[in-house]
Amino acid sequence: MADQERPYNIALHYFDVAGSARNFPAIIGKDFALSHHDLAQVIRGVAMHLARMNVGRGSLVALNSTNTVAILSTLFATALLGSRFCIASPTLARFKTVVPTHFLRTPEVAGHPAVPFQVLEAELFSPVSGWGDGADYTPSHPTDPWMFLHTSGTTGAPKFITLSQQMVRDRSAAVADDFPARATTFATFFPPTSRPFFARAIAALLQGCSIVEGIDTDHWLASGVNFVSASPSHMTKMMTGRRLPRKIERLEVSGSKIPPMAAKHYLESFDTVIDVYGASETSKSFSNKLELDATGEVVARGLPRDSEVEIVDDNLQPRKPGDLGTVRVRNTYMVDGYVNAPEATRKAFRDGWFYPGDIGCWGPNGDLDILGRDDEVLNVGGYKMQASLADLVVRSVEGVSEAVVFPNPLPNAADPLLAFVVFEDANGRHSISETIIEAFTRAFGFGLTLRNIKPVTDYPRDENGNPDRSACARMVLARARDLGELA
Incomplete structure (x- = not known):
């Protein structure tokens, strides 16, 4: 041919x-x-x-x-x-x-x-x-x-x-x-x-x-x-x-x-x-x-x-x-x-x-500024926030390496949100967590609590490196089942 x-x-x-x-x-x-x-x-x-x-x-x-x-x-x-x-x-x-x-x-x-x-x-x-x-x-x-x-x-x-x-x-x-x-x-x-x-x-x-x-x-x-x-x-x-x-x-x-x-x-x-x-x-x-x-x-x-x-x-x-x-x-x-x-x-x-x-x-220089996803909105008592912005607020705290905020999947949970946080220094976790709570309250008018800030060494991500919030929630449910907290 x-x-x-x-x-x-x-x-x-x-x-x-x-x-x-x-x-x-x-x-x-x-x-x-x-x-x-x-x-x-x-x-x-x-x-x-x-x-x-x-x-x-x-x-x-x-x-x-x-x-x-x-x-x-x-x-x-x-x-x-x-x-x-x-x-x-x-x-x-x-x-x-x-x-x-x-x-x-x-x-x-x-x-x-x-x-x-x-x-x-x-x-x-x-x-x-x-x-x-x-x-x-x-x-x-x-x-x-x-x-x-x-x-x-x-x-x-x-x-x-x-x-x-x-x-x-x-x-x-x-x-x-x-x-x-x-x-x-x-x-x-x-x-x-x-x-x-x-x-x-x-x-x-x-x-x-x-x-x-x-x-x-x-x-x-x-x-x-x-x-x-x-x-x-x-x-x-x-x-x-x-x-x-x-x-x-x-x-x-x-x-x-x-x-x-x-x-x-x-x-x-x-x-x-x-x-x-x-x-x-x-x-x-x-x-x-x-x-x-x-x-x-x-x-x-x-x-x-x-x-x-x-x-x-x-x-x-x-x-x-x-x-x-x-x-x-x-x-x-x-x-x-x-x-x-x-x-x-x-x-x-x-x-x-x-x-x-x-x-x-x-943006001002013809740049494209992606701020979040329309399907990644955290709804807390009718207040809606971009999940990526919540992540950014936590990550901006000195001593935090990585963080992801996601809805608490546990039934009848008192805390609507959970945060997986990678701390730079494990010894300072308590004081850094208190700073996270203050920063979150300033940004959104309500805070996380010490019990819903979970220290981790890493968290699930998709192939592009973005947080996989669904996988994070599944980890929480699996842990609760292992501890006998869920049927």
């Missing part, structure tokens, strides 16, 4: 890139470096192996792996075969919305007695001379479903979306400026099974850039990393009390709002800090560049992307800068709904717009 007649295939697209960036590293590990030529060879070999397992058009491959090379090569191999791909995650097993035809795993992860996993041995992911000569290209329509991904659950329970090869190509092209061709060495705190990783890793490969495996910052510096992506919770865990020995050029943070003090800290280790707003449903939609003004305070400056982002009132009319409203987004590569979830689709997708459920306003 002549190239001009050949339907678009993202694996063939990558092979063209690999031909141009033949000897440029694609994936860099601590003890290996795989060139783009070698990665393309591995993809062809994996495709041949999958074809022998009867993977083809219409198949859905579910992979359980922590191996970056295995995940990316299997992903592109499914594209070459016209089949589909998903991660064999607990969400996949729990919701059963998506039904794979093939369950695969790599040796470093355990199997499951109830799932017929086939093992992809480590040798399969090493480039071998001559591999790929017979790998068949299976034409499929570029808009057919390719990747099945579950959302983070910020619009409710996790749901699945599908991305076609064409959609992934368009999303990658939209962020190409973030990955200058063969000039970007990329690393991320997001695991290689997550949607944020896939979005950035595919874009990096299609630009002929390098991906550095793992989260060892010393390895990053030794490998010449100049672009890092993370969530605020990743940065809290990995960078609190630390400063890199030398600065990395660019940090991109996504998943939740960056507090000003955190942004100041990040700017000690990164030349540029970008706060990204986006969702699984739309990909990256808007960016704020965070920088210090002449007084040393953090200011945000809006950097519009190719998406339309609006903040509207209840009548869907645009709000003025500074006025709160509902955020909505649209672009040419957004999904149009969720897999087998018509009610959730009707709620989030209306008249060509995606409504992520966020409340925000436009």
Whole structure:
């Protein structure tokens, strides 16, 4: 088939890139470096192996792996075969919305007695001379479903979306400026099974850039990393009390709002800090560049992307800068709904717009300021407050590292709210808790009590690092049952 007649295939697209960036590293590990030529060879070999397992058009491959090379090569191999791909995650097993035809795993992860996993041995992911000569290209329509991904659950329970090869190509092209061709060495705190990783890793490969495996910052510096992506919770865990020995050029943070003090800290280790707003449903939609003004305070400056982002009132009319409203987004590569979830689709997708459920306003410098979620409102005796604002009030107290406030799930509880608090120093918990109560009372007119401030070392979060309040409530109920306080 002549190239001009050949339907678009993202694996063939990558092979063209690999031909141009033949000897440029694609994936860099601590003890290996795989060139783009070698990665393309591995993809062809994996495709041949999958074809022998009867993977083809219409198949859905579910992979359980922590191996970056295995995940990316299997992903592109499914594209070459016209089949589909998903991660064999607990969400996949729990919701059963998506039904794979093939369950695969790599040796470093355990199997499951109830799932017929086939093992992809480590040798399969090493480039071998001559591999790929017979790998068949299976034409499929570029808009057919390719990747099945579950959302983070910020619009409710996790749901699945599908991305076609064409959609992934368009999303990658939209962020190409973030990955200058063969000039970007990329690393991320997001695991290689997550949607944020896939979005950035595919874009990096299609630009002929390098991906550095793992989260060892010393390895990053030794490998010449100049672009890092993370969530605020990743940065809290990995960078609190630390400063890199030398600065990395660019940090991109996504998943939740960056507090000003955190942004100041990040700017000690990164030349540029970008706060990204986006969702699984739309990909990256808007960016704020965070920088210090002449007084040393953090200011945000809006950097519009190719998406339309609006903040509207209840009548869907645009709000003025500074006025709160509902955020909505649209672009040419957004999904149009969720897999087998018509009610959730009707709620989030209306008249060509995606409504992520966020409340925000436009700032003074064209920046997008997300203040909370319209479904994360704490109702205490008729008084309503944004849950994220309640978190912020508690976190702002000196001696508090992290905090999440959520409704008390215990029946007939005297205290309507509970707070999980990570204290910086366990010895000062009592006095810090009293300060929390004072701060909360000043902010909202009523207080927490000592008995509903619960010291923890961490709390449940979604894949973007945001507090998972439902999971926090389930922890409280489980603890009460263990203590015999619930039937």
